[in-house]
Amino acid sequence: MIRAGIVGGTGYTGVELLRILVLHPAVELAAVTSRADAGMRVDKLYPSLRGLCDAVFTQPDIDNLLGCDVVFFATPNGTAMQMASDLLAHGIKVIDLSADFRIKDVAEWEKWYGMTHASPDLIGEAVYGLPEVNRVAIQQASLIACPGCYPTAVQLGFLPLLEAGVIDAGQLIADVKSGVSGAGRKAEISSLMSETGESFKAYAVAGHRHLPEIKQGLQQAASHKVGLTFVPHLTPMIRGIHATLYARLNTDVDLQSLFEQRYQFEAFVDVLPTGAHVDTRNVRGSNRCQIAVHQPQGGDTVVILSVIDNLVKGASGQAVQNMNLMFGFPEQQGLETVALYP
Numbered sequence: 351m352i353r354a355g356i357v358g359g360t361g362y363t364g365v366e367l368l369r370i371l372v373l374h375p376a377v378e379l380a381a382v383t384s385r386a387d388a389g390m391r392v393d394k395l396y397p398s399l400r401g402l403c404d405a406v407f408t409q410p411d412i413d414n415l416l417g418c419d420v421v422f423f424a425t426p427n428g429t430a431m432q433m434a435s436d437l438l439a440h441g442i443k444v445i446d447l448s449a450d451f452r453i454k455d456v457a458e459w460e461k462w463y464g465m466t467h468a469s470p471d472l473i474g475e476a477v478y479g480l481p482e483v484n485r486v487a488i489q490q491a492s493l494i495a496c497p498g499c500y501p502t503a504v505q506l507g508f509l510p511l512l513e514a515g516v517i518d519a520g521q522l523i524a525d526v527k528s529g530v531s532g533a534g535r536k537a538e539i540s541s542l543m544s545e546t547g548e549s550f551k552a553y554a555v556a557g558h559r560h561l562p563e564i565k566q567g568l569q570q571a572a573s574h575k576v577g578l579t580f581v582p583h584l585t586p587m588i589r590g591i592h593a594t595l596y597a598r599l600n601t602d603v604d605l606q607s608l609f610e611q612r613y614q615f616e617a618f619v620d621v622l623p624t625g626a627h628v629d630t631r632n633v634r635g636s637n638r639c640q641i642a643v644h645q646p647q648g649g650d651t652v653v654i655l656s657v658i659d660n661l662v663k664g665a666s667g668q669a670v671q672n673m674n675l676m677f678g679f680p681e682q683q684g685l686e687t688v689a690l691y692p
């Protein structure tokens with residue numbers, strides 16, 4: 351049994367961590383923090399957890415976290431980088447759901463995130479927590495940088511093509527749609543139902559902060575520079591990410607077999623049969639990424655469809671998958687749920 355702490359337990363990824371961890375057979379919740387709700391029982395704020403969680407929210411002070419074996423940061427960018435080194439010095443493993451340790455180039459991170467990095471010395475030791483790429487390094491890691499939600503869906507879709515070198519890596523296109531929970535639980539006019547409902551829009555076309563993260567991962571897979579146009583969209587649904595990925599083929603290849611072989615041993619990546627279409631509702635609440643491979647009219651453009659639940663495989667589920675690997679638990683433990691339908 352390990353003792354886990356969650357910093358930022360009241361947000362959407364925080365409560366998703368709670369939903370998974372209260373049923374995880376190898377985890378005991380030792381601390382759950384919130385500045386605004388410190389002193390309140392967790393199951394008072396989230397009655398779905400009644401009978402499953404006795405914890406009370408505490409302030410996010412180091413002293414409240416020292417009894418933990420692992421601490422998850424489900425906090426805005428710029429928080430984990432302030433506290434991680436103290437926790438690591440006490441032998442506590444850190445799994446950060448924010449972007450603080452995702453990008454290896456500090457200057458690039460500071461440019462996109464608009465702040466000075468507080469722990470640049472830790473970036474080198476942080477392991478990018480995409481198990482389908484970095485499983486062995488994750489098993490040895492003390493500090494995990496969980497991938498962003500868009501980057502998870504896009505990288506899992508493009509990886510087999512780039513690793514096999516069968517596409518023109520200079521002209522990749524990722525057209526990606528996200529549900530509104532991707533923006534978090536904090537009150538914002540742009541997240542109101544009356545602003546997002548019955549409407550659909552692209553945003554950050556000039557450049558989204560996930561662009562350098564996605565390119566970093568794709569370049570590692572390709573072993574050379576890639577060119578990527580990434581356009582995120584906001585859709586009037588709560589959970590889900592749907593990525594439509596386009597690339598130009600440079601050789602004749604059995605794409606379906608390529609994807610099936612790449613992911614044949616991956617419990618959380620499901621390649622659908624030839625001709626199928628993915629649907630976000632088929633992964634809602636689950637830690638799965640579902641992928642469909644298309645080559646319209648047998649031409650030289652490949653179209654990959656990739657869906658995840660942004661709060662599960664795109665955040666908290668993937669964070670627990672990383673925890674399982676770090677502590678030598680079965681990778682699927684606590685994550686074997688079926689998507690909610692309808």
Ligand SMILES: NC(=O)C1=CN([C@@H]2O[C@H](COP(=O)(O)OP(=O)(O)OC[C@H]3O[C@@H](n4cnc5c(N)ncnc54)[C@H](OP(=O)(O)O)[C@@H]3O)[C@@H](O)[C@H]2O)C=CC1
Nearest residue numbers: 358360361362363384385386424425448532534535660665
């Ligand atoms: N939503 C999503 O789909 C995804 C989110 N992420 C990332 O996960 C992180 C959390 O996102 P999300 O759950 O949506 O965010 P929310 O806004 O829903 O929740 C943020 C949480 O962090 C706490 N918090 C805020 N500021 C601080 C601080 N300075 N110190 C300590 N705690 C703080 C808040 O509680 P309080 O203010 O009371 O302390 C709250 O519990 C972000 O970095 C986000 O980018 C990653 C992938 C997907």
Ligand SMILES: CC(=O)N[C@@H](CCC(=O)OP(=O)(O)O)C(=O)O
Nearest residue numbers: 448449498499500528529532533
């Ligand atoms: C719909 C929406 O607003 N999505 C967020 C990205 C999701 C997120 O929280 O970003 P990380 O994955 O880096 O943590 C955005 O575009 O800013």
